[in-house]
Amino acid sequence: MWNSNGDGYGGQSEGGFMTGDSQFDSPASKEQARGRKVQNLVPMTLRSIQECGEEGLQVAGTEVHMAVVVGLIRAVDVTSTKVTYTLDDTTAVMDVVQWIESDNGPEDGGRSNLMEMTYCRAAGTMRTHQGKRHLMAFQITPVTDLNVITNHVLSVIHAGLKLQQIQTLQQSSGIGGPATSSTMPNSLVGAGGLGGSMGLGGGSGYSGGGGGMQGLSGQQNMVYQVIHQCPDEAGVSRNAIHGNLTGKISQKQIDEVLDFLSSEGHIYTTIDDDHFKSTDG
Amino acid sequence: MVTEETRMRVNGSLLSQHSGRPVVILGTVQKVDPSGMMVSLKASDDQVIQVKLQQPVQENIEGVMEVHGMSQGRQVLCQSYVTFPQESYANFDMGSYDEAVKLIHSVSGNPWKND
Numbered sequence: 195m196w197n198s199n200g201d202g203y204g205g206q207s208e209g210g211f212m213t214g215d216s217q218f219d220s221p222a223s224k225e226q227a228r229g230r231k232v233q234n235l236v237p238m239t240l241r242s243i244q245e246c247g248e249e250g251l252q253v254a255g256t257e258v259h260m261a262v263v264v265g266l267i268r269a270v271d272v273t274s275t276k277v278t279y280t281l282d283d284t285t286a287v288m289d290v291v292q293w294i295e296s297d298n299g300p301e302d303g304g305r306s307n308l309m310e311m312t313y314c315r316a317a318g319t320m321r322t323h324q325g326k327r328h329l330m331a332f333q334i335t336p337v338t339d340l341n342v343i344t345n346h347v348l349s350v351i352h353a354g355l356k357l358q359q360i361q362t363l364q365q366s367s368g369i370g371g372p373a374t375s376s377t378m379p380n381s382l383v384g385a386g387g388l389g390g391s392m393g394l395g396g397g398s399g400y401s402g403g404g405g406g407m408q409g410l411s412g413q414q415n416m417v418y419q420v421i422h423q424c425p426d427e428a429g430v431s432r433n434a435i436h437g438n439l440t441g442k443i444s445q446k447q448i449d450e451v452l453d454f455l456s457s458e459g460h461i462y463t464t465i466d467d468d469h470f471k472s473t474d475g
Numbered sequence: 476m477v478t479e480e481t482r483m484r485v486n487g488s489l490l491s492q493h494s495g496r497p498v499v500i501l502g503t504v505q506k507v508d509p510s511g512m513m514v515s516l517k518a519s520d521d522q523v524i525q526v527k528l529q530q531p532v533q534e535n536i537e538g539v540m541e542v543h544g545m546s547q548g549r550q551v552l553c554q555s556y557v558t559f560p561q562e563s564y565a566n567f568d569m570g571s572y573d574e575a576v577k578l579i580h581s582v583s584g585n586p587w588k589n590d
Contacts (some may be wrong), residue, residue, distance in 0.1 A: 239586040241481060266557060284482045284499050284543075285587060311557055340539065340559060340567040347484070347575040351585045 235317060236357075237262045237349035241285035243320055244327055251320050254357035261329065263290075264315045264337065264346035267308060279308065279334065281316065289328040290316050313337035315346070410460075413443050417451045421461050422472040429464040429471035481589040482543060484576045487522025493546040496589075500524065500551055501541040501572065507532065516540060519573035525550045539564040 236253055238261040243251060251258035265283030272278075279290045308314050318331035337343065410418060420438045424430040432452070436445050443451070452470065455461045461470045482497040483489075490500060505515035505523060511531030517523050526542050527550055536558055544553040579587040 242586045284484060286481065311555070313557070338563050340564045341571070344568065344572045344575045347579060347587065350587065351578055351582050354585055355582070 232257045232259045234258060235260045235262055237264075237346055237353050239263070239285040239350055240265065240281065240283045240288045242350075243329065244286055244288065246320065248322065254354055255361050256357045260317055260319050260332070262315065262317045262346075262349075263329065264313065264343060266313055267310055270308065270310055277308075278328075279314070279316070279331075281314070281329075289326070290318065290331045290334065291321075291328050292331045292334055307336040308334060313343065315342060413447060414451050414454065416442065417448055418455060418460055418472065421455075421470045422474075424471070427464075429469040432468040432470070435470070483589050484579055484587065485518075485546070486520040486573055486576050487518035487524050488520055489576070489580060490518070490522075490524055490546050490551060491548045494548045496546055497544070497554075498546045498551060499541060499543050501539065503569075504537050504540050507536055514540070516542065519569050519576060526553050526556070527551070528553045528556075534558075539567060 234257075236251075236256075236258045238251070238253065238258070240263055242253065243261055243263070246252055251261055263281065263283055265281040267279050268282045268287065269280040270277065271280075274294070276291050276293045279292070281288055281290045314334055314336050316329060316331045316334040318329040318333075321328055321330045416439060417435060420435050421430050424434075432449075435448055435452070439448060452461070456463070456470075459473060461472050463469060464471050480497050482499045483493060485493055485498045485500050487500075487502075490498060500516065500518055502516040502518040502524070505517050507514050511533075512528050514526040514528065514532070514536060515523055516526050526540075526544070527547070529552070538561055539559050541557045541559075542551055542553050543555045543557075544551045579585065582588075
């Protein structure tokens, strides 16, 4: 999860998507739901973390649940309950605190590799304690490959630009709609929605014309549409479906999808076991 | 030793443009002066720059080195430096690093930029 920022974004999109769903169910709880549902991981600089307001981490107007930072350990302070790493990522210096879990026993969890004047990568949430901001780390790992530094430099730049783009898209699509400023801070919903609809592009695009079935995957919808669109009383033959979807879905997969659609009651067999018609028309 | 001020990552040609400002420069050690007070560093853009140390180095410096310090044109006055174990830079892509450094300076308003 940690070694690819792409994964981080995937998680973010999914999280945002789910937030959207739950809000759709209960629009009244929109305000309370705000913030706590965001589950994303965004590469940031320490200075950006320090410059965020007290309400929480933000990048380009998007709430951030957890930040990923890469920096040089300037100092290590070990107490019985926690380890404090003073991290320097060239933009700022900030403490990263890792609480020691007692059930870890005598193991130090790889902590011995996190020495002063070595690079590490940490993921955590922002905390303010006695007016001083720090990062509460959920994971700290030593950087054993210098390319991680290059990657982090680029990831931070990319995340800023990408979230800015999402924000801009959302604002332009919100014009004329009921979108108010109260939906803006929750922009991950938008981010997830955008990502989600792009990801589904193949399947939903295909079914768009004929009214796709809810709850079917892209492939299942494609097969269903072929059957649904056939006006013949006898239905459409298995061979015709294979031919229709050549190059899109393998024959084996089509047969599996046909079994699935039959057992779910979306289609039924007609003159023999190899001819199908859809149940709703 | 630790400056709270934001340091910009630079390569050899960007170093002279940041004269008098705090910088971070990463490169490959070319040679260490016998006095131990000066290191020649081949920066990520292949330019060779001089690193002035404040104390003579006690250890054997080789391989990839990252210097945090003050730019003085073609030289950098070292405030602290990091060296890395050989296996951590065995596959290091210096060209990509150099591109990343250039993007820090060219993408407006990015979080690495000091303005």
